[in-house]
Amino acid sequence: MTTLTQFTWTDPTTNTDGSPITAGEITGYSIGIRNTAAAGSVIGTYPIVANVSGAAAGSELLTALGTVLAPGSYAAAIQTVGPEVSPFSPEITFTIAAPVPNPPSNFSVA
């Protein structure tokens, strides 16, 4: 199984009214994450929030989230941060797999 390492996204260039985004409108991004198996977990409410600085960030390593995601099923969405915040993007889902031990080595029969 491939180990997930980072979130990526495309920065918006327009506002909801069609006008172009101007300097200072976006100061960063906020990634919201929820454990889909947790009690009360609903779309749009994210107990885990990772803030990403920079208007043109474009990606964030999972190791930079500020929290370690335990093995489980998760949903995440992202929004812009600034004087006005954007709506959240559609959610994506992903799974953090429990680590599997490597097989024993030097296995032999004598």
Place this chain on the structure above:
Amino acid sequence: MRVSMMKHLWLVFLAGVVSAASAPPDVSKLVTAVLVASPNQVGIQNLSMPTMEISFSWIPPTARTDGTPITGTLTYVIYRGIPGSMNAIDAVQSLNVTWYEPIVWGSVQCFGIVVSEVGVQSVLGPLACVTIPSKGVPNAPAGFKVT
């Protein structure tokens, strides 16, 4: 200056009447001024920074309500604010005004005119108001994924 975006909000003054006091000696004789229906407008232009263009014009009164001609020089006092709280912001002898200022998104802008003939002022005429809509928020990032 490069114009990257241009939006216009049109403020149409309803053709109305501005009550105005007459010149001395009889201040009870009111005159009228009709606001022009076009090109009265409030426009929004995004120039180097979000800037709002405000411009409107009017037709001057030519006679007092008693039919006597206006003889004095007319001055037009521009009021601005919201209904019930209007403040004089300028006095001109031209028949139109235009100025620029930063956009105040989501605000209501009202304007009215007082006609002054040789220092005798009319009451504030009917107001023309425009609502500037709230500015859109950024769209959500696209292509969000984890790899």
